Amino acid sequence: MVLEVRRHFSPWIALTLIALAEILTLSVWFSATVVSGPLKRLWQLNVTEVAFLTASVQLGFVAGAVISSITGVADRFNARRVFTLAAVGGALVNGLFIFSNSWEMGMLLRMLTGAAMVGVYPVAVKLVTEWAPARRGTAIGMLVGALTLGSALPHLILFVGVSAPWQVVLLASSGLALLGAGIVAFLLPDPPNEARSTRNPPKISLVSLRSVLANKSAMLANYGYFGHMWELYAMWTWFPAFVYASFIIHGEHRGVVASSTMIGFLVIGIAGAIGSLVGGLVADRIGRTAVASAAMILSGLCALTIGLTYGGPPWVVIAVGLVWGVTVVADSAQFSAAVTELSAPQYIGTALTLQTAVGFLITIISINLIGAAKDLIGWQWAFTLLSVGPFLGVYAMLRLRARASSIAMANGKR
Structure with a gap:
């Protein structure tokens, strides 16, 4: 009976459920970042300490991912169960943040939130590739669009409740994450193409990690991803602050907090989701390296030029920001899709x-x-430092395209 449900369950409904769960769960990622203003005043934080409120989530994610890579958790256990438990855990530690009475306690809880997300995003990528193995670019594009919207959701929560206490943003995002866990636990069946390793889990060893590191083509896809990530989260973290400062310099004061928050949601969430979906659809048709290279060239140019709009007319800032929001993440799904196609x-x-x-x-x-950099060289030049990443990423993509093994990507379209 269970097998029949798997066979007849629509892959597109499954992808939609996974994407929705991802949107809701990833709302915990930037939940503390968007309320950094009140936290800065409450805990008397400096710029570095504010930045680490976001970076600590990344640090926790990295620590959790290293452990997951060594132990092979993502390949040894049922993906749905891993996602559900991780989403519940992330919701709990994110909610506990409201009881923090110091920056140090807040940092610890944000690290634990990041560690929990190891069981959400990479596992969700694995799930969508098992549900839609022939359309990986489109499927993972949907998932990255969901990640983008989820990451931007706290900006929308803050905009809706702009006068509400900062704790409301944390509690709201935790509630959304629990809802995401429920979707995967109760509405989504296991994929019919579930990897055999989760049914007969191997013993813990470093063989899987060594195999990944020895795969030169997959590592070139990784190098492209690393250049992309150099730009992406720094842009997502600081762009709303850039908009706020630019509007103030231009002379806009009324409603500037709400305006910069909503623009942050539009640029990061809406534009990013569109870029992810379109990038995935196009890459399945013309090739991953072509789409990733084009997106990184455009986003790198935006990083170089966005500072020239600082203090200028708001519509110019928004226009360049929207282009950047689309292109900065349009390539993201292609790196993940490439790794799934190039790896055992x-x-x-x-x-x-x-x-x-x-x-x-x-x-x-x-x-x-x-x-x-924004304090040392000003907002006019700070974002130019991000352009290094995408341009190095383009070089990695061109090298990957030249390899014979790249024919395995996008049904031979590279």
Whole structure:
């Protein structure tokens, strides 16, 4: 009976449920970041300490991902159960943040939130590839769009409840994460193409990790991802603050907090989701390296030029920001899809976890770099430092395209 449900359950309904669960669960990622203003006043934080409220989530994610990669959790256990438990755990530690009475306690809870997300995003990528193995670019594009919307949701929560206490944002995002866990636990069946390794889990060993590191083509896809991540989360973290400062310099004062919050949601969430979906659809038709390279060239140019709009007309800031919001994440799904296509099936979970672990470790550096750069060289030039990542990523993609093994991507479209 269970097998019949799996066979007749629509893959597109499954993808929609996974994406919805991802949107709701990932709302905990930036929940403390969007209320950093009140926290800065409450705990008397400096710029570096504010930046680490976001970076600590990344740090926790990296630590959890390293452990997951070594133990092979993503390949050894049922993906739905891992997602559900991780989402519940993330919701709980995110909610506990409202009881923090110091920056140090807040940092610890944010790290635990990041560690919980190891069981959410990489595992969700594995789930969608098992539900839609022939349309991985589109499927993972949907998932990255969901991640983007989920990451931006706290901005929308704050906009709706702009005068509410900061604790409301944390509790609301925790409630959404619990709802996401419920969707996966009670509405989504296991995929019919579930990897055999989760049915007959191997013993813990470093074989899977060594196999991933020895795969040169998969590692080139990883290098492209690392360049992409250098730019992505630093842009997501600091763009709303850039908009706020730019509007103030231009002379906009009325409702500037609400305006910058809503623009942050539109640029990060809506534009990013569109970029992810379109990028996935196009990549399945013309190739992963082509789409990823084009997106990184455009996003790198936006990083170089967005500072020139600082203090200028708001519509110019918003226009460039929307282009950046689309292109900065349009390539993201292609790196994950490429790794699933270039890796041995039994090691896909470990490969995705390793990819995200190193990628998020890089974001810790770039997030804090922009926080320092805006004070040292000003908003006009701070974001130019992010352009290095995508341009190096393009180089990795061109090298991958030249390899014979790249024919395995996107049904031979590379």
